[in-house]
């Protein structure tokens with residue numbers, strides 16, 4: 536137990552028996568939350584959790600446990616074997632936006648609800664996607680390297696970059712994050728189109744069911760979607776060929792949404808103009824070829840993290856747990 540108390544049975548609806556004996560008002564026992572992985576949560580968050588819930592860590596879990604809700608604060612895989620050990624599990628509250636580390640097929644079969652944290656992060660991730668795009672187009676990082684290495688005074692002016700306004704941007708995955716990216720880029724004067732699992736009736740941007748068609752009608756692709764078996768390598772050589780030599784790709788989703796080997800080849804051979812990449816197929820390993828390229832902006836899976844977003848994520852996780860224990864709808868179901 537993280538808080539050193541005796542485990543409560545099942546879902547926390549056991550009544551305080553001492554209160555019943557003494558006739559005091561009965562207090563609801565705190566709900567039991569199974570904490571999966573090795574969460575890097577700071578003390579204030581842990582204290583807030585402990586003030587409302589009873590936490591059980593992975594190492595304290597008996598062979599087969601009756602816990603009903605799991606809190607995932609990191610990307611440790613939640614496999615079918617993990618779920619097998621939790622036969623009473625009804626709900627998983629994930630702190631992350633992406634839930635590709637969770638076996639969603641088993642969750643679906645077992646009727647386990649899953650909530651994610653993307654509501655808390657979407658504005659920050661969208662800001663970052665736009666920053667990467669602006670950097671690739673206007674060559675901010677490349678110019679910075681040029682200046683710092685003393686080349687401005689010896690070799691003269693650095694080549695000019697391209698304007699963002701007026702570009703046709705194809706967003707792959709118009710969920711919380713993709714919608715925030717669209718909002719920002721509309722303000723920059725870009726024309727937005729998108730590809731998603733389904734056409735969204737609430738937006739008027741052109742929808743392309745086929746990513747190749749979206750790429751053929753875009754100057755820039757911003758990849759924001761979830762990684763699933765259907766979206767694995769959704770961006771491949773056919774899509775990049777359709778995007779064309781002037782095309783730019785930004786990825787703030789997951790590395791495996793892009794066929795990284797083909798992307799590297801397209802960038803090295805100048806078959807697309809550039810890329811801004813926050814995520815990679817085999818993090819933290821980044822293909823060496825990318826390190827040599829000035830038309831690529833690289834970042835260590837940082838789009839999601841600001842202290843403000845981290846705070847909002849904690850709030851959302853606590854609210855989702857609270858909703859579960861009060862039989863209310865989850866705030867951010869996937």
Ligand SMILES: O=CC(=O)O
Pocket residue numbers: 630631632633634652656839
């Ligand atoms: O990548 C980070 C997340 O999915 O939250």
